[in-house]
Amino acid sequence: MARIVVSETDFDVGAEIAALTAGRTDIGGIGCFIGTVRDAVPQAGTPIVTALTLEHYPAMTERAIQRITAEAERRWSLLGCTVIHRVGRMQPGENIVLVLAASAHRQAALDATAFLIDWLKTKAPFWKREDLADGGSIWVEARDADDAAAARWQTQ
């Protein structure tokens, strides 16, 4: 039921919302998360990011995302769900990921959206590499905070 796209191409948020809601009058709320490339690194003195490259495991990626959206649909009464994740090279300010979750009521839409992005960050095979202004590049390390954010959904 979920629309899942993994692509190098940017997405149109308005068009995706329109596609999710087209012809429907039972949807009462749509949760939306958009992840974008930032150029600032949290640590002071670290060079700014000039580009971000998303690598993935093509044979596994869509299946892993399907697992995540199926789990969201099991937990909440969703009337529509869209996950678009870009791969390849992106510039600061560009879109990386879109999560939409539609439901009759806001709480399910908002909670499902948070769940989807938390699990996407920890359970889908993507890796970020940042190119830095000093000419170097680094692989982004997994953050304990992301694991904690994903873990808070485990018991539900």
Add this chain to the structure above:
Amino acid sequence: MITILYFAWLRERVGLNEEALALPGGHVSVADLTDMLAARGGGYASAFQNRRTIRCAVNQEFADATAVIRDGDEVAFFPPVTGG
């Protein structure tokens, strides 16, 4: 034969996207395959030196160190994921 895929900095350290490997005995655990690869030295030793920073998938499903790999399987090694 099994197919082994490498992603992100594991791919860079090993120097390969993928390779084929004949399994002696027909099956092996993820932990034992990791040890076999690390024992090759060079980029492999560098890639596999810190096991806590390595994740694995067998046939496109996340797998832990005790998972069994059989002939024909596709095994992937990669760092903890950082998408989203």
